[in-house]
Amino acid sequence: MSNYTLEGSLMGFLLFLLLMIDRLHYYIRELRALRKTMEAVKKQNRGFEEGKNGSAEEVKSLGENISSLKTKIVKLESERETKEKEVKAAQANVGALKSQSEGFLMEYDRLLEENQNLRNQLQSVDQSLSHSDIKKNT
Numbered sequence: 001m002s003n004y005t006l007e008g009s010l011m012g013f014l015l016f017l018l019l020m021i022d023r024l025h026y027y028i029r030e031l032r033a034l035r036k037t038m039e040a041v042k043k044q045n046r047g048f049e050e051g052k053n054g055s056a057e058e059v060k061s062l063g064e065n066i067s068s069l070k071t072k073i074v075k076l077e078s079e080r081e082t083k084e085k086e087v088k089a090a091q092a093n094v095g096a097l098k099s100q101s102e103g104f105l106m107e108y109d110r111l112l113e114e115n116q117n118l119r120n121q122l123q124s125v126d127q128s129l130s131h132s133d134i135k136k137n138t
Contacts, residue, residue, distance in 0.1 A: 024090040031083045038076045
């Protein structure tokens with residue numbers, strides 16, 4: 001009974017680890033996409049800054065566009081930093097969960113060995129009792 005409980009707990013824990021790894025993979029992919037977007041926005045911003053030689057109206061519209069892009073860059077950088085922190089936290093959590101899983105496995109092995117020892121002791125007691133019953137009957 002305790003083996004089934006322990007195995008069930010271990011399976012649940014492994015499913016939880018799988019979920020954490022899946023989330024970590026998702027955040028890493030999202031971080032890559034945000035970085036690519038940020039680089040494209042920076043390139044576009046540089047292009048706008050180099051093309052300022054146009055008319056005053058064009059310069060004004062480009063300036064507004066640049067300011068909106070700069071705020072977008074700041075926003076994307078803060079999102080990237082947040083995602084990086086989440087990834088680091090998830091990685092630390094995965095490490096802790098791995099070590100906890102190893103501890104569970106060692107405890108499971110110890111309990112399995114202890115169970116086998118108790119079964120062997122019970123079997124030897126049963127055999128000695130059956131020998132004593134045979135001696136009493138004869």
